[in-house]
Amino acid sequence: KVNGLKDTLCYLANYYGDKQYIKDSARVNSTGNITFKGVESLPGGIYLFVFPNKTYFEIMVDKFQSFSMECDQSDAINTMKINGSQENSDFYNYLQFIQKKSIDMESLKAEKSRILAEGKSAESILAKMKAVDTEVVTFKNNYIANHPGSFLAAIFNASKETEIPDAPLLPNGAKDSLFQFNYYKSHYFDNFDLSDERILRTPIYHNKVANYFKNLVLQIPDSLIPECDMVVGKAKKNKETFKYMVWYLTNTYETSQIM
Numbered sequence: 155k156v157n158g159l160k161d162t163l164c165y166l167a168n169y170y171g172d173k174q175y176i177k178d179s180a181r182v183n184s185t186g187n188i189t190f191k192g193v194e195s196l197p198g199g200i201y202l203f204v205f206p207n208k209t210y211f212e213i214m215v216d217k218f219q220s221f222s223m224e225c226d227q228s229d230a231i232n233t234m235k236i237n238g239s240q241e242n243s244d245f246y247n248y249l250q251f252i253q254k255k256s257i258d259m260e261s262l263k264a265e266k267s268r269i270l271a272e273g274k275s276a277e278s279i280l281a282k283m284k285a286v287d288t289e290v291v292t293f294k295n296n297y298i299a300n301h302p303g304s305f306l307a308a309i310f311n312a313s314k315e316t317e318i319p320d321a322p323l324l325p326n327g328a329k330d331s332l333f334q335f336n337y338y339k340s341h342y343f344d345n346f347d348l349s350d351e352r353i354l355r356t357p358i359y360h361n362k363v364a365n366y367f368k369n370l371v372l373q374i375p376d377s378l379i380p381e382c383d384m385v386v387g388k389a390k391k392n393k394e395t396f397k398y399m400v401w402y403l404t405n406t407y408e409t410s411q412i413m
Contacts, residue, residue: 156186156205158227165204166190168215171398172360174202195219197394198305199355214245216305216352244297244306251293259286305352311345312358339370349391354398363402373412 156164159182166178177196182188196219202210203223211230213223221238225231231253234246266279294310301307321333346353346362353359363385371381382403389399 155222155224156182156188156203156227156230157225157233159186159205160184162206164188164206165202167202167204167210168196168199169202169355169357170199171354171402172357172364176204177201197355198352200309200357201355212245212249214239214242214305216241241304241306244301244304248293248297248306252290255286255290259283262286308347308350308353309356309358312347312350312353312356312362314345316341316344335370342366342370343385343388348385348388348399349395351392351394354395359395359398360402363399367403367406373410378407 161184162182163179164182165176166180167174167176178190178192180188180190195217196215198216201213201215203213204210205227211225211234218239221236221242223237223239223242224235226233231246231249236242236246262279262283266276266283269276269279294314298307298310316338318334318338321329321331324330343362343366348359348363366385367378367381371377386396386399386403389395
């Protein structure tokens with residue numbers, strides 16, 4: 155149910171790789187109620203409830219698919235009420251939390267700019283900004299620890315940044331300049347299950363793989379071929395992720411501007 159919406163057509167869409175696709179449509183009645191239903195279960199992923207003006211809010215879809223949501227059209231995130239889906243309740247708790255932290259961070263960034271323009275030290279502001287980042291990381295880590303195996307935990311894991319240790323010293327006493335890059339690259343997919351079909355239907359999957367090949371792999375065949383073999387090997391446990399990975403890599407290097 156969407157308060158403030160009536161007598162119109164809305165859509166259910168989903169992410170797939172770097173695109174969004176319409177999955178279904180339904181009419182909104184005079185009281186703002188809309189029902190999407192089907193004989194077969196939807197594949198797991200993040201779906202989009204799309205308004206006539208093309209704005210949308212997100213819905214998590216996993217194994218249990220009979221639930222209801224209610225919100226105001228003017229502010230879906232902060233007015234959302236969910237019945238029958240704990241994972242969507244947790245998801246919207248997170249979205250509300252992250253929205254507040256984003257507002258805090260924007261305020262701190264503005265304060266930092268003002269202080270720097272005055273020629274003063276921004277050390278205290280930087281400490282506050284770091285504290286906000288830590289709060290977000292802690293929120294995600296706590297959820298992962300308390301809800302192992304859940305879709306939202308898989309999303310948090312897949313979007314984790316790799317923690318890179320300090321570089322060791324070489325025999326000559328200098329820091330190993332390649333250590334951190336090599337460590338980051340070799341641990342890039344540690345928390346990301348490339349055979350999890352649900353993640354393919356989020357914005358994370360494509361962006362993470364594309365970033366790896368664009369920024370961490372030398373664009374020469376001798377480097378690209380084993381890296382392609384590696385990610386295809388990780389994706390092949392699932393038919394859909396295997397299909398997408400092979401298509402993405404083939405398309406990318408068939409159309410490459412680099413010989």
